[in-house]
Amino acid sequence: xxxxxxxxxxxxxxxxxxxxxxxxxxxxxxxxxxxxxxxxxxxxxxxxxxxxxxxxxxxxxxxxxxxxxxxxxx
Amino acid sequence: xxxxxxxxxxxxxxxxxxxxxxxxxxxxxxxxxxxxxxxxxxxxxxxxxxxxxxxxxxxxxxxxxxxxxxxxxx
Amino acid sequence: xxxxxxxxxxxxxxxxxxxxxxxxxxxxxxxxxxxxxxxxxxxxxxxxxxxxxxxxxxxxxxxxxxxxxxxxxx
Amino acid sequence: xxxxxxxxxxxxxxxxxxxxxxxxxxxxxxxxxxxxxxxxxxxxxxxxxxxxxxxxxxxxxxxxxxxxxxxxxx
Amino acid sequence: xxxxxxxxxxxxxxxxxxxxxxxxxxxxxxxxxxxxxxxxxxxxxxxxxxxxxxxxxxxxxxxxxxxxxxxxxx
Amino acid sequence: xxxxxxxxxxxxxxxxxxxxxxxxxxxxxxxxxxxxxxxxxxxxxxxxxxxxxxxxxxxxxxxxxxxxxxxxxx
Numbered sequence: 074x075x076x077x078x079x080x081x082x083x084x085x086x087x088x089x090x091x092x093x094x095x096x097x098x099x100x101x102x103x104x105x106x107x108x109x110x111x112x113x114x115x116x117x118x119x120x121x122x123x124x125x126x127x128x129x130x131x132x133x134x135x136x137x138x139x140x141x142x143x144x145x146x147x
Numbered sequence: 148x149x150x151x152x153x154x155x156x157x158x159x160x161x162x163x164x165x166x167x168x169x170x171x172x173x174x175x176x177x178x179x180x181x182x183x184x185x186x187x188x189x190x191x192x193x194x195x196x197x198x199x200x201x202x203x204x205x206x207x208x209x210x211x212x213x214x215x216x217x218x219x220x221x
Numbered sequence: 222x223x224x225x226x227x228x229x230x231x232x233x234x235x236x237x238x239x240x241x242x243x244x245x246x247x248x249x250x251x252x253x254x255x256x257x258x259x260x261x262x263x264x265x266x267x268x269x270x271x272x273x274x275x276x277x278x279x280x281x282x283x284x285x286x287x288x289x290x291x292x293x294x295x
Numbered sequence: 296x297x298x299x300x301x302x303x304x305x306x307x308x309x310x311x312x313x314x315x316x317x318x319x320x321x322x323x324x325x326x327x328x329x330x331x332x333x334x335x336x337x338x339x340x341x342x343x344x345x346x347x348x349x350x351x352x353x354x355x356x357x358x359x360x361x362x363x364x365x366x367x368x369x
Numbered sequence: 370x371x372x373x374x375x376x377x378x379x380x381x382x383x384x385x386x387x388x389x390x391x392x393x394x395x396x397x398x399x400x401x402x403x404x405x406x407x408x409x410x411x412x413x414x415x416x417x418x419x420x421x422x423x424x425x426x427x428x429x430x431x432x433x434x435x436x437x438x439x440x441x442x443x
Numbered sequence: 444x445x446x447x448x449x450x451x452x453x454x455x456x457x458x459x460x461x462x463x464x465x466x467x468x469x470x471x472x473x474x475x476x477x478x479x480x481x482x483x484x485x486x487x488x489x490x491x492x493x494x495x496x497x498x499x500x501x502x503x504x505x506x507x508x509x510x511x512x513x514x515x516x517x
Contacts, residue, residue, distance in 0.1 A: 078457040081515050087152040090170070094177050096460070096506070100499030103464050105489045118492035119179045122192035126201045127496045129174030133208040134503040136170070142515030145155055145216030161226040164244070168251050193253045196266035200275045203248030207282035210244070219229055219290035235300040238318070242325050267327045270340035274349045277322030281356035284318070293303055293364035309374040312392070316399050341401045344414035348423045351396030355430040358392070367377055367438030383448040386466070390473050415475045418488035422497045425470030429504035432466070441451050441512035 081142035089143055093135035097128065155216035163217055167209035171202065229290035237291055241283035245276065303364035311365055315357035319350065377438035385439055389431035393424065451512035459513055463505035467498065 077099070083089040105111055118124045140146070151173070157163040179185055192198045214220070225247070231237040253259055266272045288294070299321070305311040327333055340346045362368070373395070379385040401407055414420045436442070447469070453459040475481055488494045510516070 076455075076457060078460055079455060081456055081510065082517070085150075085153060086155055087150060090152055090173065091177075094174075097499055097503065099460065100464075100502040101495045103461075103502075104495055104498045110490060111495075114490065114492040114495070120184060120188065122188040123198055123201065124493055124496065125175045125178055125185075125188070126198065126205060127493060127500070128178045129171055130201070130205045130208060131496060131500045131503050132174040132177075133171065133205050133212075134500060134507065137208065137212045138503075138507045138510045138515075140155065140212045140216060142510060142517070145212075147156070147216070159224075159227060160229055161224060164226055164247065165251075168248075194258060194262065196262040197272055197275065199249045199252055199262070200272065200279060202252045203245055204275070204279045204282065206248040206251075207245065207279050207286075211282065211286045214229065214286045214290060219286075221230070221290070233298075233301060234303055235298060238300055238321065239325075242322075268332060268336065270336040271346055271349060273323045273326055273333075273336070274346065274353060276326045277319055278349070278353045278356065280322040280325075281319065281353050281360075285356065285360045288303065288360045288364060293360075295304070295364070307372075307375060308377055309372060312374055312395065313399075316396075342406060342410065344410040345420055345423060347397045347400055347410070348420065348427060350400045351393055352423070352427045352430065354396040354399075355393065355427050355434075359430065359434045362377065362434045362438060367434075369378070369438070381446075381449060382451055383446060386448055386469065387473075390470075416480060416484065418484040419494055419497060421471045421474055421481075421484070422494065422501060424474045425467055426497070426501045426504065428470040428473075429467065429501050429508075433504065433508045436451065436508045436512060441508075443452070443512070 081139050083139065083143060086140070086143075086146050089139040089146070090132070090136055093132045093139055096135040096139075097131040100131065155213050157213065157217060160214070160217075160220050163213040163220070164206070164210055167206045167213055170209040170213075171205040174205065229287050231287065231291060234288070234291075234294050237287040237294070238280075238284055241280045241287055244283040244287075245279040248279065303361050305361065305365060308362070308365075308368050311361040311368070312354070312358055315354045315361055318357040318361075319353040322353065377435050379435065379439060382436070382439075382442050385435040385442070386428070386432055389428045389435055392431040392435075393427040396427065451509050453509065453513060456510070456513075456516050459509040459516070460502070460506055463502045463509055466505040466509075467501040470501065 083092055157166055175185065231240055249259065305314055379388055453462055
């Protein structure tokens with residue numbers, strides 16, 4: 074896979090949050106490498122509240138890492 | 148998306164808890180960007196105890212991050 | 222909502238544990254703001270072992286935060 | 296509830312692990328305060344592999360807290 | 370139970386990972402103390418992808434603890 | 444098992460992310476040691492959105508550990 078993650082440093086907490094979303098999706102993409110399959114799964118998934126909460130949990134876990142890496146943008 | 152997260156610093160633990168709730172919801176909103184769909188999912192979700200516990204777990208994860216970022220408001 | 226969380230400092234680990242329980246419940250209460258609905262959900266939930274384990278997990282996550290905030294009551 | 300948690304300090308990692316188990320169970324007991332109900336739930340729960348894994352996850356979360364509180368017994 | 374956990378220190382990250390697996394299993398064994406029952410549960414469990422992912426998550430949580438206890442083997 | 448984890452240090456965050464994936468899979472492989480069974484489970488698993496999210500969560504947990512071990516590649 075091409076370079077997609079060269080640093081955890083971001084300018085703002087919001088960019089850090091968006092990086093957390095990228096990491097959460099990459100975790101899925103490395104496991105299911107076929108983009109077509111991922112696209113097919115998306116509609117049902119995005120209309121299931123529990124699936125959305127689970128996705129939000131993964132983002133939260135990555136955001137912990139990124140926030141600490143940025144010394145919480147203090 | 149417009150700026151919505153410029154700092155993790157809050158004046159009180161309670162404001163930090165409420166920011167954690169915002170982050171948990173943003174994790175959902177970035178995944179399901181259609182607000183109408185999210186509103187449609189809400190009633191069933193909010194009457195399911197396990198769904199509520201899962202939401203509370205995501206909040207707890209974000210609260211860890213925010214509390215640490217605020218040096219636990221010591 | 223009225224002030225309910227002004228500090229994470231507690232006198233003892235047990236009080237910290239009980240604060241963790243409060244935070245876990247607040248995460249639910251902010252999501253389902255109707256107390257009547259929450260009360261209606263309680264009986265089935267409290268007799269389901271997996272639901273109880275999930276609740277215990279949220280408490281454990283908050284207890285991590287509170288214990289660290291109190292420097293582990295060392 | 297009587298005092299049951301006065302310190303997170305333990306003499307050995309194993310005692311810390313056993314304290315983590317106590318905390319995981321207390322999280323359940325505070326949520327379902329009726330011991331009879333908890334006893335009734337136990338058999339089915341303890342024969343379900345996924346329930347056991349979930350219980351083990353809660354223990355792991357508490358063990359993180361306790362291990363850090365004991366400076367990892369270094 | 371006999372002594373089984375006297376230290377979190379290991380010589381290598383791999384030994385730390387293997388200790389994490391031991392801790393994850395001990396969390397199950399303390400909850401279901403009957404080894405025969407655990408053995409009976411194993412086959413179905415080990416052929417269920419979601420159960421395996423859940424087990425891997427518990428290991429990951431313990432590995433965090435052990436890695437920190439060993440200062441990440443730096 | 445042969446040596447497969449001698450260090451948590453990586454040159455880049457991306458290599459750290461890829462190591463996190465390896466650890467997540469190893470957690471499965473130690474639990475289900477039969478590679479044929481794992482291969483058989485893969486197709487259904489990789490087409491289930493919730494299974495993919497769960498896998499991504501385990502990766503996120505390991506990535507926390509690895510990122511901290513590398514001082515967040517600062």
